[in-house]
Amino acid sequence: MAAIASPTHPPVELVGPRLPGQEDLLGPAALAFLVDLHRAFEGERQARLAARRQRQARFDAGELPDFRADTRAIREGDWTVAPAPAALTDRRVEITGPVDPKMVINALNSGASCYMADFEDSTSPTWDNLLTGQRALRKAVAGTLDWMAPDGSKHYVLDKASTTTLIVRPRGWHLDEKHVLVDGERLSASLFDLGLFAFHNAAALQAKDRGPYFYLPKLQCMEEAALWEQVLSLIEQRLRLPAGCMKVTVLVETLPAAFEMHEILHALRTRIVGLNCGRWDYIFSYLKTFRRHGNRVLPERGQVGMTQPFLKAYSELLIQTCHRRGAHAMGGMAAQIPIAGDPIANEEALARVRADKQREASAGHDGTWVAHPALIPVARAVFDERMPGPHQHAVRREDVQVDRDTLIRPSIGSITRKGFDNNVEVCVRYLAAWLDGQGCVPIHWLMEDAATAEIARAQLWQWLHHGHLHLDDGTPVDFSLFDRALLALPSKLADRMKLPGASKINEAIALLDQLTHADELAEFLTLPAYERLN
Known part of the structure; x- marks a missing residue:
């Protein structure tokens, strides 16, 4: 895996502040591994990003998203994804959050089924934050992570008896990592986050039958999923891991992806475990896709809930698609946090969370997300009552009939x-x-x-x-x-x-x-x- 220098650039350059302990994470072997990933996949990544821009230009000109004619055989075919590993079979409550040491400890100690360690939407990607997060996750995998509050008032220690499964979300394909240059080009942020984590932790996690496992963000089409399949397969080869041991869940958080859920599952069928309703990014994607369509302007965000027809159709289509293919259909985020000092307002907020989770469980979702540990018991109680088994794959939702117009119908408000x-x-x-x-x-x-x-x-x-x-x-x-x-x-x-x-x-x-x-x-x-x- 030795990197070969180009005539004009060293193979890899680290740009920006040099931080204590940086060499431990980014030693010669780790950097050579990242160089290999960049050289293998940067061309295709740029081609996929160019395809996104071209597609958006067509939307701006009036074209509407739709199901693809060239992939009809995939949608209508009889196939399923590979079975989920034991650690990802029951995912009824997942907690998400950034990758700072305190959050990592609290999340893994929270009692949630899974913790999505998020390098993307809930982490500001300063160089310090990224390296601190990678170091914290490495120590968590090793079981040695602890953290002391700056004022010395509290010492946080990872519970060695924790059964919460770690899932890592790297940044999306559209983002660069400006602090790492390969042959003079910025490294993909996706490859930096996932590649560096895998380099340091994949073997240890695989030995524990814990993956490694990942959430893949902001995909727009099956070709982008196929790119991830190529990346993960190469990483398994380079790190001498069993083929298919790196399992993934894909967030359906872009409007174009909602029309390619079967295709995305198919592209990753040997390693994908499920799809997730990334509701907030999905609403953002709806806005961005139709930014030039005056007849599809949405009301204020507080009125755009999951009972709105286009969101209800998206979530129910996801459930139907996943269960037909043997995959988990994960629900969306409850963003509420406890309201201190106002028990009435706090109970009203918890009631909204409870109602949202009841909707998800009743619709057939196999699990859900929360942003705060205090919401885990609320969400778990709902899914325990309505989902006695580890999932709801038997709920096939054959009643769901969703067409193109339903998926893009704007909200009233x-x-x-x-x-x-x-x-x-x-x-x-x-x-x-x-x-x-x-x-x-x-x-x-x-x-x-x-x-x-x-x-x-x-x-x-x-x-x-x-x-x-x-x-x-x-x-x-x-x-x-x-x-x-x-x-x-x-x-x-x-x-x-x-x-x-x-x-x-x-x-x-x-x-x-x-x-x-x-x-x-x-x-x-x-x-x-x-x-x-x-």
Whole structure:
């Protein structure tokens, strides 16, 4: 696996701050492994990203997403995916969160069935955060992870009796890792996150019959899934792992992917365990896909729940598809967090979580996500009552009949002043925290991450650029309304010095202003913001 230098560039360069212990994670063998991955797959990754841009250009011109004619045989064929390993058979409650040591310990000690360690939507990818996360997961796999609060008030220790299964989510195909250059090019963030974790931990996890296991984010088509299949197969070969031991779950969190669920399962059929309803990113993808379609503008995000027809159809189609193919159909995130000091409001929030999980379990989902350990008992009680076995594959949902128009039907609703202002506030506060190195932020008793901030940001752009919308009180939705909301925000956040990312508030306001006034909706908020991170 030795890397060969090009005439003009060393094979690999580490750019940016040199951190203590960096050489332990990124030694010569690990770097050579990453170089091999880059050289094997960067060309195809760029081809897939170009195909995304071309497809979006067709959507902007008026084309609508639809089921593919060239893959009808896959959708209509009689095939199933490989059986799930024992550790992923019962996944009734999964907790997700960033990869800092405290979160890793709390999540693995939480009693959840699985913990999705998230390098993507809930981690701000500073170089320090990424290496700290990789180190924390490496110690967790070895069973040696602990963490002391900075003030020495509490010592967190990994419970060696924990049965929570670790699943790692790398960043998506669209993201680069700017701190690692191979032959003068940025390494794929996906290959950095997954490749480095596998290099250090795959053999140890495989020896424990724990995978390694991964969540794959933001896929848009079967070809992108096939690329992951090639990557994982090569990693297994290079690391001398049994073929197919690296298992994956794919998040269906883009609108185009909803039309290719059978195809994605088929492309990964020897290693895929299930699909997940990534509801927040899915709503964002709907907004982005139809950014130029004035007849498909959504109401404020608080009104776009899973009972809306297009979301209900998507989740039920996912259940039907997965169970037909022998795969798990995982439900979506409950973003609520406990409301301290207000038992009535807290119970109302828990009631909303309970109702959401009852909907999922009754529909046939095989498990669900929560963002906070306090929600695990609530979600588990619902699934224990309605799902006595390890999953619900026998619930085939033959009653579900979903066509193209149902999947893209817009929601009915309104835009209130509170909803408009909340989008502005969430964007600014989340972006400020993200720029300051924090990727998962509690705002108004909801855990906001990149996906929820993207909904708010994309809605603002779409509402303002279509130019014919009004608030429910008759006020025009225009840039003067937006500019006033931005100007009012610093005084509204008078105690902002206590907020995460307080020092970045003005920078966040300026970036949101720039992105919202731009003629084109930026593909992802995190792309321009990433260039500002260390």
